[in-house]
Amino acid sequence: MTDTAPQTDRDDPIDRDGLAPGFWKTTRLEDMSGAEWEALCDGCGKCCLNKLEDEDTGEVALTRVACRLFDDSTCRCARYEVRHAFVPECIVLSPRTIPDHAYWLPATCAYRLLWEGKPLFDWHPLISGTPESVHRAGVSIRGATVSEAAVDDDDWEDHIIDEPV
């Protein structure tokens, strides 16, 4: 890991320009600017997957069954700005809501990592300088999902994925 600002990638859909090098190590989540908060997302896409939760143990398993608005080829929400008109239950992650959601976010999610006091991985675009590094590291679900429109709820169990950490 380095404090040197990486070169930014103009194909990165998230604007990570102009942020202080290593800001996530010195700024608390609740003190981050909107741009810093948004830049933490690595684009893995896993928060758009449907999960199975054991009511007794609280154990959470992610499945490859993605939200109907998820674009598997770009690994992004196809209608992010207006998503709540189509998927009202889509969560809005913020410093205020992260305590309620950290438990089910993927173990590699930057928001969860920082909330748990852990460092980001070197493949994070803020460190690598390119959003492709998350795909190369094998932690994104680009090209690996099936749409919830194509899978019956009762069959989600057949699509549980392993979580790399």
Ligand code: SF4
């Ligand atoms: S799981 Fe976390 S890092 Fe991955 S896309 Fe969702 S918010 Fe971004």
Ligand code: SF4
């Ligand atoms: S509405 Fe968009 S951001 Fe929300 S879960 Fe679905 S694909 Fe992801």
